[in-house]
Amino acid sequence: MKTANEKSLQCPTVDLSIIEKLLNEYKDARGAVIPILQKVQAEYGYLPEPVLDLIAERLNISASEIAGVATFYAQFHLKPRGQHIIKVCCGTACHVKNAKNLSAKVHEKLKINVNETSEDKLFTFEEVSCLGACGIAPVVVIDEDVHGELSPDKLDSILDKYKKSEA
Ligand code: FES
CATH class of the missing domain: 3.40.30.10 (Glutaredoxin)
Structure with a gap:
């Protein structure tokens, strides 16, 4: 399975360094998925897949768990949105x-x-x-x-x- 960094190399528009600071703030905070996703979306305008994978890696939870939260709430967007x-x-x-x-x-x-x-x-x-x-x-x-x-x-x-x- 590819790591978040390997996926971001395939998708060069996603700059993972932006969320490094955010993830350090929430290190080991497994219950903080929703506020993290809200901040990520505020930063990127949507939830890029490599970012979701990185969050999963850092919080030590499965990518499918993160995807489940991201798809359950209508406030989250998995694709880039228009201006x-x-x-x-x-x-x-x-x-x-x-x-x-x-x-x-x-x-x-x-x-x-x-x-x-x-x-x-x-x-x-x-x-x-x-x-x-x-x-x-x-x-x-x-x-x-x-x-x-x-x-x-x-x-x-x-x-x-x-x-x-x-x-
Ligand atoms: S039905 Fe209420 S604004 Fe359209």
């Missing part, structure tokens, strides 16, 4: 106002499916349950911005603005 996170609400109020057309627009415009990131790493597309803004359904949240009473055309223009601001 902007698009959340299309699929709760009841949005569903009855054709939120599926908004998902279709995201798919058509950005060529990505749910839980995928665009090739340019600009957008990640997610479908979520009620965002608590049912009064302005259908709703899409992009990063921290709430966009309500959306039509596919309005969403198209909003996505164009994000693209232009990054160009």
